[in-house]
Amino acid sequence: MYSERMSTPDRLIESTRELLWERGYVGTSPKAILQRAGAGQGSMYHHFKGKPDLALAAIRRTAEELLAAAEGVLDGPGTPYERIEAYLRRERDVLRGCPIGRLTMDPDVIASDELRAPVDETLDRIRERIAGIVEEGKEQGQFATWLDGEEIAATVLATVQGGYVLARASGSPAAFDTGVRGLLSLLAPRAS
Amino acid sequence: MYSERMSTPDRLIESTRELLWERGYVGTSPKAILQRAGAGQGSMYHHFKGKPDLALAAIRRTAEELLAAAEGVLDGPGTPYERIEAYLRRERDVLRGCPIGRLTMDPDVIASDELRAPVDETLDRIRERIAGIVEEGKEQGQFATWLDGEEIAATVLATVQGGYVLARASGSPAAFDTGVRGLLSLLAPRAS
Numbered sequence: 001m002y003s004e005r006m007s008t009p010d011r012l013i014e015s016t017r018e019l020l021w022e023r024g025y026v027g028t029s030p031k032a033i034l035q036r037a038g039a040g041q042g043s044m045y046h047h048f049k050g051k052p053d054l055a056l057a058a059i060r061r062t063a064e065e066l067l068a069a070a071e072g073v074l075d076g077p078g079t080p081y082e083r084i085e086a087y088l089r090r091e092r093d094v095l096r097g098c099p100i101g102r103l104t105m106d107p108d109v110i111a112s113d114e115l116r117a118p119v120d121e122t123l124d125r126i127r128e129r130i131a132g133i134v135e136e137g138k139e140q141g142q143f144a145t146w147l148d149g150e151e152i153a154a155t156v157l158a159t160v161q162g163g164y165v166l167a168r169a170s171g172s173p174a175a176f177d178t179g180v181r182g183l184l185s186l187l188a189p190r191a192s
Numbered sequence: 193m194y195s196e197r198m199s200t201p202d203r204l205i206e207s208t209r210e211l212l213w214e215r216g217y218v219g220t221s222p223k224a225i226l227q228r229a230g231a232g233q234g235s236m237y238h239h240f241k242g243k244p245d246l247a248l249a250a251i252r253r254t255a256e257e258l259l260a261a262a263e264g265v266l267d268g269p270g271t272p273y274e275r276i277e278a279y280l281r282r283e284r285d286v287l288r289g290c291p292i293g294r295l296t297m298d299p300d301v302i303a304s305d306e307l308r309a310p311v312d313e314t315l316d317r318i319r320e321r322i323a324g325i326v327e328e329g330k331e332q333g334q335f336a337t338w339l340d341g342e343e344i345a346a347t348v349l350a351t352v353q354g355g356y357v358l359a360r361a362s363g364s365p366a367a368f369d370t371g372v373r374g375l376l377s378l379l380a381p382r383a384s
Contacts, residue, residue, distance in 0.1 A: 026216065101354075104356075105216065105289060107215050107216070147374075157358060158368075160350075161350075162355070162357070169308065171312070185344075
């Protein structure tokens with residue numbers, strides 16, 4: 001399924017990333033990874049200590065990509081409100097859910113400090129970035145002074161993560177968009 | 193693990209509910225259900241057609257309980273803002289996540305219209321109830337006229353569902369509370 005020029009470890013990592021997104025950690029067997037990567041059991045154990053080790057490499061790569069995409073939008077042009085809006089409206093494969101957030105529902109990921117760490121760090125860094133933008137917006141008079149950057153950042157992130165839940169429950173991305181519009185209507189600067 | 197006075201189907205349903213909450217559908221084997229219920233394979237197939245059938249009964253019972261708890265708070269005393277606040281601050285076992293919302297990350301639940309239906313219906317009914325309360329609040333001048341009940345309701349529900357994600361990622365309920373406080377600070381009626 002992958003280019004032959006891709007190295008075996010890369011094929012293993014890419015297969016694991018896809019399977020973690022589709023089926024989660026608990027639902028992903030080493031056999032399924034090998035099958036999708038077109039690799040043998042020996043090559044997996046040659047490059048990785050086992051499923052947890054391979055999953056860690058896969059989660060780290062996904063986390064890096066997600067963080068880069070989020071920061072790309074959050075550090076883009078526009079006012080603080082516009083940058084948060086761009087983050088919320090960023091194109092997403094909504095029905096697939098968040099490849100990082102979904103791991104929090106995986107008991108074996110949450111039970112492992114090592115596997116949970118990149119998930120926690122990624123969400124934390126995005127939250128910190130948004131919190132800074134909210135504080136900028138307060139200084140510029142765009143957001144009300146009584147708002148707390150950390151709190152609003154958590155609300156923004158939660159709306160996105162919970163939006164995936166609503167969308168997947170209803171089988172349509174519309175519920176995600178509705179929640180985002182609601183948050184934007186609460187955040188929007190208004191002449192008072 | 194259960195009272196001997198509980199019927200076998202009830203023990204099977206209760207075991208399934210717990211395992212679905214802890215490990216999800218994909219991570220729950222019929223063997224684990226039987227073990228926890230202290231029941232034999234024959235008794236499971238006597239009462240249920242198989243794992244999907246038993247899971248459906250379990251999900252329906254959990255959905256009913258969740259809906260009753262949510263409606264109890266939303267239909268309680270107080271102003272529209274206070275009722276939404278009570279719903280957001282309702283005591284939750286935050287680190288366990290939502291027993292209904294977490295099912296949306298389960299590929300086999302989402303792939304089955306029958307298993308997904310009670311998940312979708314439950315979230316939808318809570319959302320409708322909140323949307324009605326927002327409209328009430330608008331009529332009473334407590335919420336701004338430009339807010340849309342359906343949108344705000346989706347944001348409220350998403351903040352809760354995403355709050356579980358943030359809490360489980362960080363291993364602490366604090367992140368859930370922070371997101372809730374952020375939303376409440378945006379919703380709070382203010383003299384302008």
